[in-house]
Amino acid sequence: MAETRLGTRINGRNAMGSNLTTLCYIERGDEYLMLHRIKKENDVNRDKWIGVGGHFEKGESPEDCLLREVYEETGLTLKSWRFRGIVTFCFTPETEKPTDAYQPLCEYMHLYTASDYEGKLTPCDEGELVWVRKDDVLRLPLWEGDRIFLRLLRGQNSFFSLKLSYRGDCLTEAVLDGIHLQLPYHEQTAV
């Protein structure tokens, strides 16, 4: 059993969407609302910065989950949003010996941006919420592959599907709309 991006366990859960999540970057002018994961012990995201979001509950569409999770984590109610892409986040524990038989655990992150919301920001159980200038976000401690989709969020308007494969903390593969990206990733390098 392994922990996933959003800090809960991917395996041993029921079959109903447990590996589906939303991840939202809420915008205020040239800032994103970032969550600094410093509150939970044994958090796979410990000390990393991510957007807000969480796991689908039974019967939820991506938007149902988005609205619920954003409200639960921030106190804000989204009035509109943009569905930007899907990230297939595949994780192989560092301790796992490479074999053909091993299948990575995958989480399907539904990625949104939103700049239209109402309500008052409230503290979040999962970490500290901080408005960060978009230009500064890439300098924070992030998952390596987040740098790829954060660039896509700023530079690309069309919906994208990005597969990111990790071995432990290390990004080993990135595939954008079926095209392998060269790693380490620099913008607009595709092989």
Next chain:
Amino acid sequence: MAETRLGTRINGRNAMGSNLTTLCYIERGDEYLMLHRIKKENDVNRDKWIGVGGHFEKGESPEDCLLREVYEETGLTLKSWRFRGIVTFCFTPETEKPTDAYQPLCEYMHLYTASDYEGKLTPCDEGELVWVRKDDVLRLPLWEGDRIFLRLLRGQNSFFSLKLSYRGDCLTEAVLDGIHLQLPYHEQTAV
């Protein structure tokens, strides 16, 4: 345990993406390649017409599944494709008494169109493959909600998220990008 859109069982499967599927409408000029589900007994899609596709396997991104399923069912290899939308297909058996506690079974269908492929069409185990004029597709026996997304595929270029809730064969709710559609659906009626 209930059968789902694409003819396999949604419940009692392992947690790794069993309720994630792809559904692809392959184009040839003004025709779609449609699958007429007439070969399997006890097929929830029996006699209905749908596109080609199937369930994600472990470790697959939406595109991994798309390419594999299209090849398995048609013998064709897609050279490019367009990821058009996600359909959250929620199903409550007709026999289920309405209660607040009941949670529908959901399948997340990743919807594609593709006009660029190579190879030779081969027979499909799941049904009969037929090229059908796009104008004629809506006159075939279809799932009621398919008429909604088939119209979107022809009329809308932006990515969409559509939630369709069924009780047995009957469409009881349709929500497009968070907006409830009036049922029965006629194009561009939103409430």
